[in-house]
Amino acid sequence: MVASTSNGLKRVVIEPVTRVEGHGKVTLLLDEQNKVHQARLHIVEFRGFERFIQGRPFWEVPVLVQRLCGICPVSHHLAAAKAMDRIVGGEQLTPTAEKMRRLMHYGQFFQSHALHFFHLVSPDLLFGFDADVAIRNVIGVAAKYPDLAVQGVMMRKYGQEIILRTAGKKIHGTGAIPGGVNKNLSIAERDFLLKDAEQMLTWARGALKLAKDYTLAHLDELRDFGSFESNHLSLIGASGELDLYHGGLRAITATGEKIFDHVDYQRYLDYIAEEVRPWSYMKFPFIKSLGPERGWYRVGPLARLNTADRIDTPEAEAARQEFMAVTQGKPNNISMAYHWARMIELLHSMEKIHALLHDRDLQGTDLVVRGPRREETVGLIEAPRGTLFHHYVVNKDDQIVRANLIVSTTNNNEPMNRAVQKVAQDHLSGRQLTEGLLNRIEVAIRAYDPCLSCATHALGRMPLEVELLAADGTRLDRRSRG
Amino acid sequence: MTPARVLVLAYGNPGRRDDGLGPACAAAVERWQVPGVTVSSDYQLTVEDAAAAAQHDVVLFVDAACAGPEPWALRALGRSTEVAAARRTGGVGFSSHSAAPEDVLALAALLFNADPAGYVLAVRGYEFDEFGEGLSPAAGRNLAAALAALEPMLRNRTLGADAAPADRPVAAAAGSGTDR
Numbered sequence: 286m287v288a289s290t291s292n293g294l295k296r297v298v299i300e301p302v303t304r305v306e307g308h309g310k311v312t313l314l315l316d317e318q319n320k321v322h323q324a325r326l327h328i329v330e331f332r333g334f335e336r337f338i339q340g341r342p343f344w345e346v347p348v349l350v351q352r353l354c355g356i357c358p359v360s361h362h363l364a365a366a367k368a369m370d371r372i373v374g375g376e377q378l379t380p381t382a383e384k385m386r387r388l389m390h391y392g393q394f395f396q397s398h399a400l401h402f403f404h405l406v407s408p409d410l411l412f413g414f415d416a417d418v419a420i421r422n423v424i425g426v427a428a429k430y431p432d433l434a435v436q437g438v439m440m441r442k443y444g445q446e447i448i449l450r451t452a453g454k455k456i457h458g459t460g461a462i463p464g465g466v467n468k469n470l471s472i473a474e475r476d477f478l479l480k481d482a483e484q485m486l487t488w489a490r491g492a493l494k495l496a497k498d499y500t501l502a503h504l505d506e507l508r509d510f511g512s513f514e515s516n517h518l519s520l521i522g523a524s525g526e527l528d529l530y531h532g533g534l535r536a537i538t539a540t541g542e543k544i545f546d547h548v549d550y551q552r553y554l555d556y557i558a559e560e561v562r563p564w565s566y567m568k569f570p571f572i573k574s575l576g577p578e579r580g581w582y583r584v585g586p587l588a589r590l591n592t593a594d595r596i597d598t599p600e601a602e603a604a605r606q607e608f609m610a611v612t613q614g615k616p617n618n619i620s621m622a623y624h625w626a627r628m629i630e631l632l633h634s635m636e637k638i639h640a641l642l643h644d645r646d647l648q649g650t651d652l653v654v655r656g657p658r659r660e661e662t663v664g665l666i667e668a669p670r671g672t673l674f675h676h677y678v679v680n681k682d683d684q685i686v687r688a689n690l691i692v693s694t695t696n697n698n699e700p701m702n703r704a705v706q707k708v709a710q711d712h713l714s715g716r717q718l719t720e721g722l723l724n725r726i727e728v729a730i731r732a733y734d735p736c737l738s739c740a741t742h743a744l745g746r747m748p749l750e751v752e753l754l755a756a757d758g759t760r761l762d763r764r765s766r767g
Numbered sequence: 768m769t770p771a772r773v774l775v776l777a778y779g780n781p782g783r784r785d786d787g788l789g790p791a792c793a794a795a796v797e798r799w800q801v802p803g804v805t806v807s808s809d810y811q812l813t814v815e816d817a818a819a820a821a822q823h824d825v826v827l828f829v830d831a832a833c834a835g836p837e838p839w840a841l842r843a844l845g846r847s848t849e850v851a852a853a854r855r856t857g858g859v860g861f862s863s864h865s866a867a868p869e870d871v872l873a874l875a876a877l878l879f880n881a882d883p884a885g886y887v888l889a890v891r892g893y894e895f896d897e898f899g900e901g902l903s904p905a906a907g908r909n910l911a912a913a914l915a916a917l918e919p920m921l922r923n924r925t926l927g928a929d930a931a932p933a934d935r936p937v938a939a940a941a942g943s944g945t946d947r
Contacts, residue, residue, distance in 0.1 A: 305921065333897045333898045333899075334898050335898060336898070337782070337897075337898035349782070352780060352781070352782025352783070352784075353782075354810075355780060355809075355810030355811045356811075358809075360809070364848075387771065398892065400814065403814075404813075404814055423814065423866075423874070424851070424854045424870060424873050424874070425869065426875070427873070427874055427877040427878055428851075428877055431877060431878055434874070434877070434878055435878050436812045436877060437814065438815050438817060438818060438874065439815075439818070440813035441813060441814055441815045442818060445815060456808065456810055727923055
């Protein structure tokens with residue numbers, strides 16, 4: 286809808302955004318010349334979680350946090366488990382425990398990235414941003430490109446099979462426990478997963494090729510689409526390699542200069558702060574040394590490819606070099622390059638899965654370690670959507686007394702607002718909300734694969750309604766989807 | 768005659784109060800151990816559920832409803848091939864990481880050449896916005912009513928025996944309203 290504000294600016298509201306999790310609403314603030322002055326992406330973030338877990342015993346937390354999100358419960362499970370490792374003094378995991386967790390984590394990446402690419406993104410890429418929404422969806426892909434759609438379904442299913450066999454259950458997994466894991470991978474489970482591993486590698490290569498070819502073929506158009514310069518942040522391995530499970534924090538500028546490197550994430554509060562803005566429930570994290578104006582950053586696949594010096598699996602490393610060549614080795618700041626980066630990680634995850642399945646440590650029986658107890662702890666992990674922070678304080682009775690989470694989508698809050706603003710500035714013409722503009726705003730937001738409001742979805746909760754009102758509040762237009 | 772293979776696909780988040788109606792229903796159905804009835808429970812439907820749906824004759828989706836009839840309603844979606852045809856001509860609009868029951872059915876037909884019949888059991892809930900375990904008392908009563916109706920349907924395979932057009936409810940319980 287369009288409505289006037291007291292300072293003469295006009296508001297254009299788009300609510301909610303399609304094909305991202307939960308509810309999102311976009312407000313475009315226009316100036317007197319009907320140019321976009323500011324974009325605001327409103328997100329209904331989860332509330333009440335800290336209260337939900339206060340007083341609960343710490344060992345329950347890795348299971349409880351899975352209630353946060355129906356899309357990435359494994360990421361929350363592992364971030365919380367990493368935090369609780371420190372409570373029991375067990376952060377130096379046994380080889381079996383660390384490899385079981387990594388296998389679970391790569392399985393989660395594989396299914397999450399496959400779902401996003403085939404189910405949510407491929408319709409935009411295969412049919413074009415301006416294609417009729419009636420066919421620009423997963424059913425349209427299934428009808429016209431059934432082989433591709435089957436691959437997406439089966440890759441997602443394969444990732445879920447890994448999660449089932451490492452976490453013990455498909456939902457509410459209990460595999461990771463403070464100081465280790467509660468199961469290893471049996472030979473039968475290993476052989477079951479190995480059966481389809483080669484096929485998954487082949488399909489992952491195909492998905493990467495599709496994303497790469499699309500990006501290169503449309504580079505002139507995409508280079509500017511919702512794009513902007515930003516800092517980038519991620520975990521990084523000890524020798525600068527991409528590491529999705531563990532490492533230190535690295536932040537770089539838009540041109541690649543290091544802001545900080547190999548930072549122990551137990552001290553993240555020395556480096557990261559969160560700004561509160563009155564119009565949003567969701568906070569805006571920033572790098573303290575740069576301040577809120579200049580210190581915001583991107584996370585997720587694009588940021589990880591930009592911060593990494595290399596990838597430790599051969600095919601993904603070759604793909605990374607091709608990716609970085611597009612920007613002459615400098616950080617890539619093209620929002621739509623997220624998809625290419627995501628598919629490089631898809632292949633990397635499958636390479637890792639393939640290697641781990643041949644590692645006999647997964648059949649080891651030394652599963653848990655213990656050491657000196659602590660009362661405050663931080664667990665960090667790279668979730669599919671980006672860096673995920675879990676911070677807890679535990680009392681002497683083993684109860685949680687305080688918790689703070691910065692989820693991946695919160696880390697990308699400012700970048701998503703910038704992407705929407707850029708698209709709106711480039712494509713809003715006059716006072717009409719066109720289908721083309723709506724599509725492009727959605728495409729820009731989807732590049733970040735946000736998880737907007739985790740884990741409720743009861744029937745009847747997902748309308749899409751767009752209203753266009755005159756400056757005096759008169760409705761000029763109304764659009765709805767769903 | 769071989770009884771129909773039935774898949775009960777229940778979904779929702781038990782950590783969000785009444786959003787857990789689906790999983791609570793799944794747990795009860797699983798306890799019944801009805802031969803030929805498979806139960807699956809998850810946070811939400813996703814595309815890979817189409818592969819499981821394709822291996823059954825009937826798919827019963829069970830979800831919480833934040834609006835609509837109390838205490839529950841059962842709606843026929845039609846056969847997968849019919850749903851797929853409808854979805855291909857503009858039935859898909861808003862969607863997210865999760866899939867709609869119609870999407871799962873349509874994908875079962877389009878990708879796996881299967882033609883199961885689909886139904887949605889919508890159990891009315893009331894409290895969704897806060898984290899917390901356990902159903903509200905009213906939702907708990909609605910679930911009990913739904914289960915009482917569902918058990919003979921599954922045991923006798925009478926689910927959908929009087930199937931109505933896809934956009935019409937097959938059955939809605941004659942609830943007397945619900946005290947929260």
